[in-house]
Amino acid sequence: MGGPGCGKGTQCKNMATKYGFCHVGLGQLLRQEAQRSTQRGRKIHNIMLQGLLVPMGIILDMICNAMLSRPESRGFLIDGFLRELRQAKEFERIIASVTCAPV
Numbered sequence: 001m002g003g004p005g006c007g008k009g010t011q012c013k014n015m016a017t018k019y020g021f022c023h024v025g026l027g028q029l030l031r032q033e034a035q036r037s038t039q040r041g042r043k044i045h046n047i048m049l050q051g052l053l054v055p056m057g058i059i060l061d062m063i064c065n066a067m068l069s070r071p072e073s074r075g076f077l078i079d080g081f082l083r084e085l086r087q088a089k090e091f092e093r094i095i096a097s098v099t100c101a102p103v
Contacts, residue, residue, distance in 0.1 A: 012079040022073035024066045026080035030054060033062060056090060064095050075099075 016023035034045040
């Protein structure tokens with residue numbers, strides 16, 4: 001945990017490499033999707049332009065797709081998600097059990 005620019009993403013990538021996990025960066029996923037000319041991409045782009053939060057359902061769908069695209073991974077480090085208990089419960093209900101989350 002820490003403020004913007006303190007190296008959280010860098011450390012997450014380093015840990016993923018060290019332990020053989022897949023690093024899933026939510027910010028990167030959202031930026032990539034917002035650049036696509038799909039219905040979801042345009043929706044995300046418009047939401048981000050307004051400075052609003054992307055709905056949790058869209059985020060969970062994107063994270064799930066990213067995880068399913070890497071079935072060989074020993075585990076996943078998700079950077080930029082699970083900011084509150086409600087999100088963790090939804091993640092576990094829809095995707096998988098969380099074995100470790102920042103406090």
